Amino acid sequence: MTIIIEEGDLTKISCDAIVNPANSYGYMGGGVAGAIKRVGGNEIEKEAISKSPIDVGKAVATTSGSLPCRFVIHAPTMKRPAMRIDVENVKLATKAALDKGIKLNIKSIAIPGMGTGVGGVPVEKAAEAITKLAKQFEDRFEKIILIDRNQDMIESFKKFL
Numbered sequence: 001m002t003i004i005i006e007e008g009d010l011t012k013i014s015c016d017a018i019v020n021p022a023n024s025y026g027y028m029g030g031g032v033a034g035a036i037k038r039v040g041g042n043e044i045e046k047e048a049i050s051k052s053p054i055d056v057g058k059a060v061a062t063t064s065g066s067l068p069c070r071f072v073i074h075a076p077t078m079k080r081p082a083m084r085i086d087v088e089n090v091k092l093a094t095k096a097a098l099d100k101g102i103k104l105n106i107k108s109i110a111i112p113g114m115g116t117g118v119g120g121v122p123v124e125k126a127a128e129a130i131t132k133l134a135k136q137f138e139d140r141f142e143k144i145i146l147i148d149r150n151q152d153m154i155e156s157f158k159k160f161l
Helices: 031-040 042-050 087-103 123-140 151-160
Strands: 002-007 015-023 060-062 069-078 108-112 143-148
Touching (some): 002 123, 002 151, 015 031, 015 087, 031 042, 069 087, 087 108, 087 123, 123 143, 123 151, 143 151
Parallel strands (some): 002 143, 015 069, 015 108
Antiparallel strands (some): 060 069
C-alpha cells in the first residue's frame, strides 16, 4: 500500500473513488463540491441530495458522472453549506470516507484537503488529521492519494506523512 501526495485537480484523477468534503444536504455549490459537479455533471448532486441528510461522521457513495473514477464518496464536514467548522469534523469526515471505501471494496481513493475552504480549518490542522487517518487505513487500500491544488496543503501533507 502506498500513500501518494499529488498536487493537482481532484476531478482529473483516475482512481476508484474521490472524496467530496460535503455538507449534510448533498448540495454541491462551491469549493471542491462545486468543481466535482461542474466536471462530473448534475446527476452527482441529484443522487447525493436523494441520499441526504448525511450526518457528519457518515458518508454515501454516488455515481461519478463523467469523472474518471467509479464513485464519488460524499463525506460531510459540515451540516449546512458554508458553515465554519473545527478539525474534529475533518477527522469524522475522513474516517467516514475511508470506511465507505472499504465497504465499496475499492482499491484506490483520492482525498483532497477537507474543511480548509469555507469551513475555516487551518491547513496544517486539516493535513495532520487527514494524513494520520490515511496511515491508519493504509493497509486496507492499494493506494490512498492525498491531492490538492493548494501548495500549502501539499506541503502540509508532506510534513505529516
